[in-house]
Amino acid sequence: MSFLAKAAAGIRYVLAVLLSGDEKSRYVLAEALARQVYPRYKFSEFGRLIEYDEDFIKFYETYCGTDNYHSLDRKYTLNQLMKVCALLEGDTAECGVYQGASSYLICRHIAGLGKSHHLFDSFSGLSKPGPKDGNHWTQGDMACDEAVVRENLKEYDFVVYHRGWIPDKFHEASSKRFCFVHIDVDLYQPTYDSLAFFYERTSPGGIILCDDYGFITCPGAKSAMDSFFLNEPEHIVCLPTGQGFVIKK
Template structure:
């Protein structure tokens, strides 16, 4: 067999060979190109969840396209949260991709969803935050999230800097809080404010916990929960999960 024929067969396998064979080839090539990456098990069915993939294509911004697993995890955790009394909140909502999932799950349940964002991007990073982020990163137009969530009439928008805007919900209790502000100080401020307002079995999910780009968010979680009963569950998606126990 000539080299040309072998290459042709290989190309055919890459393009239309059995799925598992292509998966193994991708794994071997990846090991060669980027060794630290570890493929997960073949055949995880959530990757073929057509409805969820449609949501992700439509609502997740191009600069956050690697968040499919985190969005899926958030959506699944909402199944726990909706069993608990209280409202939901997102600290750092950007264009509303996660808030959309939260709203979908609480629609019809007489809960409110509270959106907290400067819409002027990140606040100034501190020494805990490393060098990845700059003040003003992720600035976006508030109208985008308002358009995206327009069919949900139970959303309250709290535009401004965290923690100043938290005073608007001083008297509320919560079943789910998503903290996604990338930085040390607003993560710590969010925990200090929301933790005492979480009902038992309420869910706190920090999107940034396990990422080398967000050392400040991890530090804030570790400091805060270092003196609490609840463990932080470090999910393989990079999220940090806490379930309020008392």
């Protein structure tokens, strides 16, 4: 077959799939196209339930918008992990809050349990990247006004705001214990400082989840997790979402 004949057959196939409305065929086509454009990305099996979870997708679109779905799977995972530790002893915390979408999910799980949820953020974006952080991030990235977070979390009266650079405000929670800690600050130093503070305060069976562990854009966060847990008994579970977590022994 000539090149032109092949191209025409290809176009006919694409049009037929698009007109058919058959979801599985569209998925197969998208996979074939993506393989040509970006072969490093590996499609999963067709029909994962997350793609049909209308309630969860609605939550995501409300708090993260519809521009991209880059953290849908990570938020989904966080939401699932909360199920296994919400009832353990202790409060919850998030280091690096941005607009509060993950904190909203955490709050949903602990509402009515008599716990507090502690937020630690500069509300001025990232601190200055250090030598272990590569060159993806710039100081001030991901800045979000505290008022936006307060609006997003207004239905929860148990949220405690600790505004400031990590670790400056950790002392305000030094007497607390925690069942779940979400660390999402992208950089080495605040990730390490967060681990150093929260690890000993995390209840057995509690979870420390690092949002940035498995991304080539966040080498500092991975390095902080790896070096901190080198001398601890927990193993870091690295997820295909890019997150890494430990279950406290």
